[in-house]
Amino acid sequence: MQRIFKFCFQYAWFIVGLILLLTGLALWSATHLTVNVSTDEMIPRHSEAWQTYQKVRETFGSDQLALVYVEDNQLFDREKLLRLNNMVAELRGIEGVERVESLFSVSNISGDGGWVETGALFETIPPSQEAIDVKKKQALKNPLLLRTVLSPDGNATLVSLYLEAHPEDDTDADRRIYEAIEEKIAPFQEDFSQMFQVGSPALHTWMADFIIEDQKFLLPVSGLLLVLLIGLLLGSVQGAVIPVLNAAISTAWTLGLMAWLGIPISMLNYIVPALILIIGSTEDVHILVEYREARESGLAGSEAVHFIASRIGLTIVLTGFTTSLGFAVTGLSALGIMQQFGASAAIGMLTRFLVSVLFIPAYLRIFGKWLSKPHSASEERRHQRVASWMANVVEKVLAPKAGRVIGLFALVAIPCLLLIPNIRLSNDLISFLHPNSPIVAKLDRVATNLSGSKVIYVTLNGQPGDFKRVENLKQLESITKWLRENPQFDTVTSLSDYLSLVNRAMFGDVPEKEAVPDKEPLIAQYFLFFHRSNLQPYVSGDYSQANIVIRCDVNDSSKLNAIVHELEQTLASGRFGFPKVAITGKSVLVAAAVDKIVVGQVISLSTMVLTLFIVIALLFLSFKAGAISVLANLFPVAVVFGIMSVLGVPLNIGTCMVAAITIGIAVDDTLHLMVRYNKMLKELKNELAAIAASLKDEFFPVVTTSLGLAGGFTVLGFSSFVPVMQFGFLSALVMLVALITDLILTPTLLSTIRLITLWDVIGFKLRETLLKSSPVFAGMTKWQAKKLILLANMQEYSAGTPVIKEGETGKDMFVIIDGELEVSKGAGDEKFVITVLKLGDLVGEVALVSETRRTADVTALTDVKLLALDWDSLVRLHRSSPFLSSRLFLNLANILGIRLKDSLGGLGSRAPFKKENG
Amino acid sequence: MLRQNRMTTMPRLITLTALSLAFIFPVTSHAFRAGKVKSGADIMHEMKAKQAADTELEWIKMTVVDEQGNTDVRELISAIKPDADGNMRYMIRLISPEQVKGVTLLTLEKPDGENEQWFYLPALGMPKKITGSQKSSYFLGSDFTFEDLRKEDPDEHEYYRLIDEEVEGRDVYVIMSAPAGLDIQTASGYANRIVYVDKETLEIAKVEFYEEGKNEPAKIFKAYDFKGAQVDGPATRPGRVVMDNRNKKTYSVMTLVKSRLDAPIEESYFDPEQLKEWKPEVDKPLVTAFDKPADMNAAPPSKDS
Incomplete structure (x- = not known):
């Protein structure tokens, strides 16, 4: 490290030039970055469930919907229907739309003068208002239309666009479809009292827009906050500008590398630039504090840089490693979104480390002489007084009673650990939005008046021709009726509905006849009324599989999982005679992925803890040292889990990152303290004196960086995304708890051991x-x-x-x-x-x-x-x-x-x- | 007079499908006439005259192919015969598969223009009289709707002859049919249609159905194999017609197993009272009128040939 520092100091202009060149290249590369906020990234790929879903989707069509909600008290006015029909025709032409469900396409099965009408409610708009009113009455009685296409009061309708699956690398597909829909519906806005788009492309596009909006807010505010905090604490404007400059360079490098590696910007990794700014600044603070000390000791130029490298070179490398590791392990997840975050954040932290060690010595060579003296003598004395007081408390009060201190911390940690099982799990895109967001209001309106946007497919598997047979169709009818009894489901539709309705229509629209007929030839003859495509979502081409389509508005993953679990249990029990049942759909897969979040959490946390333990134990040649560093940093995590449980904050893709990342960050201060303690021990020989002296030295940078981090994370708490918001607030909290731990528990624990380093022994x-x-x-x-x-x-x-x-x-x-x-x-x-x-x-x-x-x-x-x-x-x-x-x-x-x-x-x-x- | 009526009434499956799509373009006062250039209406008149027959008996195999390539195959017999007053009568009866055998649609044209229709499902046992319009329904679950095959009101459309083209190596006339007003356009579901007629044989080659605002047709109808079709009679018929439904990504093929023109057909087949007496044996005379049985095991036909 000393050599690198020396080289960068000596060849400052060369380094600056190189950094500028690399930054330019990175920025050029970053122009190829894509934004991907697809829910696919929240589903584990290549799993059996994913394969099943793909097959079901191939057979029965898409479950991904773009929805246009239209509301008007005079919806069934002829002129309005004509306008609506024109709009639907426009929407049908959008590229990427597989099929459209609307008043003009969904089968309105009715007995019409002896014939069974199976066409749409409005294949054409009747010329008279009376005829339209008759159709409206028919529609309000039709289970295939009610709440799927038409609200129970007949004042609102939903145009559902079923979307084709788009290639994974086509990350613009959602925005393209969203914008095409907006463009098509715009000329019709005036015709209806309310009209808006919801559904998958809209949600994804809004999310992507939020990301950009968030960036506009999060980056400048966190940057400003850091400048203020560090500037105030270091008492130097330049000292505050350096971390921001470093962050800008490393952000450019990170984005460039992400583009080069094909990592898109997602709902999670978009906060990486803010993280680079917030977390990376801590190392810069440590370096600047050391530089200030060197200058105060009368060192200048390369000597000062040498001083920094010898004092904290090892620590910088270690903390660079642990922080990057903390982020990298969050990518040890089955979810694409977590993998992308882990990779991009680890790249971010590594580039940040590189920029710090390359740029700062060069910067100090060029601008170091203008780095103002940080504090006045009185201010310095005040700082020293606080640090000395703290050191004194640890030396005289806490360290001699280490057992009691550990007991006190255990008293807090144990109840928190016991609360962990109560933490809710969540993996739902809609729950990522603020409850009072206008998008949620729109979704609620659609769900209240019609049906929710969640689609569940219940697929029954049999042999070819099975679903032409009476007994199987009767069982299908029983399952459909049973599902319809579930108040959680807005609509339930199956093949049995189509046959029942034809039967009813055939017998003069008598409600009692709304049932699957008992005769197989009659069933076969009823099928003649339908075009294959009408039945495609409900029965496979060879009649071996039947699909029940459920729509609901359950946005709580745990709740949806419980519903699916109950369905699976009941259907697998053989109550309805079909043991081979698949319950799938993108919503189902996303909700089921909460388990992957828990597994990812366990893997990332244990990897982090284990690696930390091994690294520290090896470095300090002591298992005890490893255990101390792990214990000291697990305490804040335990507290955070306890708080999550008490406040009902769910474990989601955002909050599951808190544990591993914060260990990775918080351990930096622990490492600084340990390395300093090791040096002080050599000097002072006595543990208590050494820990007190170390704490006194590290007090100021530890407090500065912890408060800076807490402040920076708090800014993330104002994100538009709930998981990022929760991540921000929880991380801020964990930083404060980690500060307390680093000032009390860590030195107390350290005072019980002597530390030597691997390098000491080797050297x-x-x-x-x-x-x-x-x-x-x-x-x-x-x-x-x-x-x-x-x-x-x-x-x-x-x-x-x-x-x-x-x-x-x-x-x-x-x-x-x-x-x-x-x-x-x-x-x-x-x-x-x-x-x-x-x-x-x-x-x-x-x-x-x-x-x-x-x-x-x-x-x-x-x-x-x-x-x-x-x-x-x-x-x-x-x-x-x-x-x-x-x-x-x-x-x-x-x-x-x-x-x-x-x-x-x-x-x-x-x-x-x-x-x-x- | 008789022939004129025949060409502007209910569908007659393969023939009617092909012809009605072409013959729906009657002469209008707006038709373009200039010098020796034929107008669209002129072409349609010529075509009608060339395809005319007194009675018609056809054995058709209809294959519906969905997006996944699954097929439904049905065989049917179509019988067309005028009554003593010259009103046309149409009978369509399914003869396979077994479970739908006997399903019948009977249409009796009346002088007042109101057609009488009967529908018979053997599994129900009773024929049902249809009094409403069923034009929006799919014809036997295929990609042909009744609307596609219906008689077209000339007052609702305007016709334009476009620049001649070539379709699959054949020189064709190109005629565009456009709705006369916005209401008609909205109600129709099609903004316009383009008909391609073989110049040499005056046989229909292709019809494209366009929806509003679309540059690509929603459906494409094609007629093939006029020469290879087994037709006993004075006119030609396409051996195969295909309706390619671009919206639904499905297509339906009607293959003409055999056509007998001007052949005698028993009156009882057009009697609604006789429908309830239907048994498989009733169809024997119809079936034996054709000496070539249908090949139900043949591979599903392609939409492109």
Whole structure:
């Protein structure tokens, strides 16, 4: 990292030029981005259910509807009907429309002078108003028309356009159809008191428009908020502009890469630019704070940049990795929309990391000298006071009572965890809209007066010709009637309705005759009244499958799933004789995908936690460190789940991202604290002092970034999309909880362990002879010996410095890691050198087991490095590294035993500190 | 006079389908006449004269093909004979498949222009008199509606001869029929039709049905195989006609198994009272009048040949 920083600083103009070039390329590529808000992305592909749906759709036609709602008190006025007919004719011609259901096409099966009329209610508009009124009365009695095409009061009608499936890469299809419909209905708006379009293309187009509207609001506001927050906290305008500049560059890169990889903008990943701005700024704050410190320490230019890299280079890499991972794991879902989000957000975070490490050093080279001094001295002192107070509280109050602190947090977390099963699940496009949105009002109006836009297909499977047979058609009729009893369903239509109505018509429109006839030849002869296409949605070409079409307005996934489950159970029970039943439809698949959200949540969260644990444990060579980082960051997630449960916020495609992403973000501060703690431990040797000092240093950036993130996420809370809104508010909340955790729980937990890093061990030069010569390291590998030395206190003395003074009490035992010590006794002004201790020798071992007076002076002959062990440190070592400490204890027991034996044997000897090698 | 009536009344399935679509264009005062150039009306008159016959007995196989390629095959016999007063009588009877055998539609033309129609479903056992209009219904579940085959009121349309063209290698006259007013257009469902008539044989080749605002036809009717058709009589008939329903993405094919023109037909077939007495044996004389049985196992015909 230091090399990268140095290079970018040295070749600042080259880097700036390169970034500009790449940004230009990315922007050009981004012009090829597409917007895809299709519900298909909310359905797991290649599943069995998807295949079944495709087959059913192929056989019975589309269940995707574009709807034109027309309302007028004089709807059946001849002139209005003529206008309506013209409009329907226009709509029928739109490319991509498979078939149209309207007053002019749906079968109005009626007995008409002995003949059975199976044509549309209005194949032509009768010339007299009286004849039209007769038709209206007929229509209001016709179950095929009522609520499907006509409202029960006869004042509203629905023109349903069944849409062809369009290729997956044709992301403009919905907008094309929506706009074509709008264009066709526009000349007729004046003819009716109310007319509007709803349905799938309209919903998707509105959603896409919302995305653009959201961008216009979210990006500038979150940018402004960040500038204000960071500017205020850093006290520097330039300091606030840098994150915005970085975000702009990385957003361009991300969008360019998305276009290049063929990832469209969807209902979720459109917030990626805002996330880049919000989340990416945290690293910039850390870098700028370090730069400020470097400048205050009198460093400038490349030295300052070197200072930053050495202090937080590792952390920047780590946090870049964990944040990207946090986003990437959200893509471990069966849902396309989640995969697209995971991929684009991970790209966003990676590019953000790249831009930060490349651009900031170059920027500082060019503009760094104008970076204003952030705070006045008094302000700085105030900050320091708050940080010191916090550090003091942790050091003096919390850390010594770590058990109680952990218990307190557990007291909050456990009830939250217990509430998780109560969280509702949702995967419904309409529920993504604000309840008071005009779109929802339109949908409600259609659903109230006619029927909902959800289509469910109940498909019964048999053998070819089965649905020409009386018994099967009778059973179909029973199922249809049973389904019609369900108040959740607005309309239920099946083949049995067509046959029943023909039968009724054939017998003079007597209601009692509205039933499937008992004779098979009569059924066969009734089929002659219909064109194949009339029956296509209800029976397969070879009469082996019958399809019942249900329309309803259930916009709650859990509710819809429960309904479908009940249907499946009842039909599979054999009550109606058809064990092979498929219940499908796009709405059904989307609702069923809530399970995938839960599975995706579990996978992403566990992947995140596991990876975090492994990375931290490896990095700090301690499972405990891994566990602490995971626990500290799982706490805010547990709290958020608890809040979701209490407030009734459902787990949907938006809220399911909160957990993994926030861990990925919140762990950044934890990592900063851990790395700082590791450094402070080396300096201060004492855990409590080290954690207090670390917290004092990190307090300001941690608070700044957490508040900045919370503020940024709050902006997302004002999105037009409910899942994004919920994601924003919950993420803001989790950031605040994470802040509290990072200030209280994390340092308290950290204070119970000593931290060394992988790099410490790798970088530590241990002489081979030490291992061979010192009994302390007997039986240890070089790696274990290094780890032991780094975990314990290592003390350094320059030549001539006293290490032990005769007569003092002490509790440390020393092992010489490097250099030589002289052991001497003073007699008046004379000094009597007893011995010279070399590499691997130990001294003061008795003090380890019993605090005792030192019996000789020990002075550094050369510059020395000593491993200092006392009882407390051994206890701590035992806690953190039981395996390693057991080896050490064995060696120490051996040394002390030999020492005892020698002492007993040499009583009266004048050489109590005999040089000992084993 | 007799022949004139015949060509402007109820459908006669294959013949009538082909011819009525062409013959519906009567002479109007607006027809274009200039020099030696034939007007649309002139062409229609010539065609009518050429296709005329006294009685007609046809065995037709009708295949309905839906979007998925599923087929429904029905066979029927069509009998046309005038009564003593010259009023035309039409009988259409299904002879297969088994379950629809005997289904009959009987149309008796009356001098006042009000046709009397009877419909008989053997499974019900009683013939039913139809008093209303059924023009919007599909004809036996096919892509032909009664409207497609109905007599056209010349006052409701205007005819224009367009530039001659070529259809499948044949030189054809092109005639456009347009509704005379907006109401008629709206009621009709078609904005206009374009008829293609073979110049050499005066046989209809193609009719395109256009809806309002569309550049592509909603339906296309084609007549094929005039030469190959088995016709006993003085006129030609198409061996196959196809109605390609572009809106529904389905099509129906009527194949002429055999046609007997000017053959004797028993009066009882046109008696509504006799319908309730129907048994499969009743149709024997009709069936034996044709010496070629229908091939029900043949592959479904294509709409393009």
